[in-house]
């Protein structure tokens with residue numbers, strides 16, 4: 001049983017979010033629950049940003065990847081909108097991957113309404129963001145680093161998007 005869950009976890013680490021290439025759905029903290037009943041796998045996922053319309057792709061990719069495991073006969077993937085995702089659910093590996101691809105990870109322990117500092121993913125220089133950089137639904141925004149002149153993307157912190 002644990003072995004099967006480990007295998008599924010390993011597979012989920014290979015499925016990337018289409019919006020964030022090279023960051024897996026697992027490392028984004030989207031996998032909420034995995035159940036195995038015989039050869040059937042039931043996965044409950046938590047959608048990330050409400051404004052990112054990639055859920056159908058993710059559902060399809062996860063199903064396809066998990067069904068490639070030899071013992072899996074079918075895999076059902078559901079999104080739970082009751083569960084709350086927050087940017088704190090992104091794993092350290094996920095943050096590392098984001099930076100590698102020029103996306104500044106969101107700050108940890110962000111309090112709503114607070115201003116936050118974005119570090120350039122290339123040279124680590126500090127940026128104090130302004131709320132108006134991000135629209136109400138935009139999950140990412142392009143910024144330019146004054147220090148190393150690279151454009152980079154920053155991910156908006158999400159603590160509780162349901163409220």
Ligand SMILES: [Zn+2]
Pocket residue numbers: 120121122123124125145146147148149150
């Ligand atoms: Zn920089």
